[in-house]
Amino acid sequence: MSARDWALRGSPAVLVVLAAVLGPWLAPHSVDTAVGPPFAGPSADAWLGSDRLGHDVFSQLLHGGWGLILLAAFIAAVVTGLSSVLGAVVALWPRWGAVIERCADLLILLPVVLALLLVVMTWPRWGTVGVVIVGVVFGVPYCARVFAAAATGVAASGYIEAARLSGESASYVIFRELLPNLRELLLTQLGLRFVAGMYLVATAAFLRLPSVLGAANWAVMVRDNASGILLNPWSVLAPSVAIGLVAVSVNLLAAALGGRPAVRTEGGGS
Structure with a gap:
């Protein structure tokens, strides 16, 4: 893949993430400043109109991405x-x-949304920590199976056997010999796991589960403004598009990076 292809795939992710991170400093209004009546249409003071409380949707959009x-x-x-x-x-x-595979089989059978409700509602003080725990516990089993399938072929390679027979430590074999040869898969899975994490965090916010992401995140905007979608569609469409755009663009960036030639194919470090 050429540098131009990497730029085309990666630039949307970079721009979207930068906009989300720098958004609070770029927003024309604070999140709690009323700029007009509820669900008013776009205007000079509010480019995307107002939400259910009369707040500027564009400012809310710029404030609401960094946490997710x-x-x-x-x-x-x-x-x-x-x-x-x-x-x-x-x-x-x-x-x-x-x-490991037997434990993974058990976790894969459990619905992640049900686990999210049980954990976060049972221990509400955990908030965001509970969301992270659920995301990790239920994300690892499936992802580990993918890595195991790919690593099996690499583990049978001659240089891996040579490293093990020469007495190299387990950490050396894993981190210096095996995983560098799974670089493309690492980046691809990182992108896919980001998409899954994005939707899990958005689901937690949409279901009103306790968190520390603040009231201005994109999922909360969708949830709270759904009743006025016919009055000002941008109050719902803008954060919905933002969530999808971030997920897709970051996944494309990971796929582009993963498509680059591996640093090494046999023996030694990276």
Whole structure:
């Protein structure tokens, strides 16, 4: 893939994430400033109109992305990191792999939304921590299976066997020999896990589960303004499009980076 293709795929993600992170400083109004009557249409003071409380939808949009993106990125990084290590363990040590796979089978059968409701509603003080725990616990089993399937072929390679027979430590074999050869899969799964994390965090906010993301996040905007979608559609459409655009653009960036040639294919470090 050429540098131009990487730029075309990656630039939307960079622009959207920058807009979400810098949004609070770029917003023309604060999140609690009334700019007109509820669900008023677009105007010079409110480019996307107002929400149910008369607040500027555009300002709310700029304030509401950083929390969702940060939390989804954290979940994606933890899930991908743990899954890659577990997948390597399954491939290198089949006995331990059987135990890991049985635990994964049990977790895959449970509905993630039900677990989210149980955990966060049972321990409301956990808030965002509970959302992260659910995202990690229910994201790792599926992702680890993907890594295990890919790592099995790499583990059978001659240089992996040579490293193990020469007495290299388990951490060396996993992190210096095996995982560098799964670089494309790592980046691809990171993008997919980000999408899953984004929708999990948005679902938690939409279901009014306790969190520390603030009242101006995109999912809350969709939930609270749904009753006025016919009066000012932008109050619902804008945050909905923002959630989808972030998820898709980051996934495209991860896929573009994952399509680059691997740093190494055999032996030694990266």
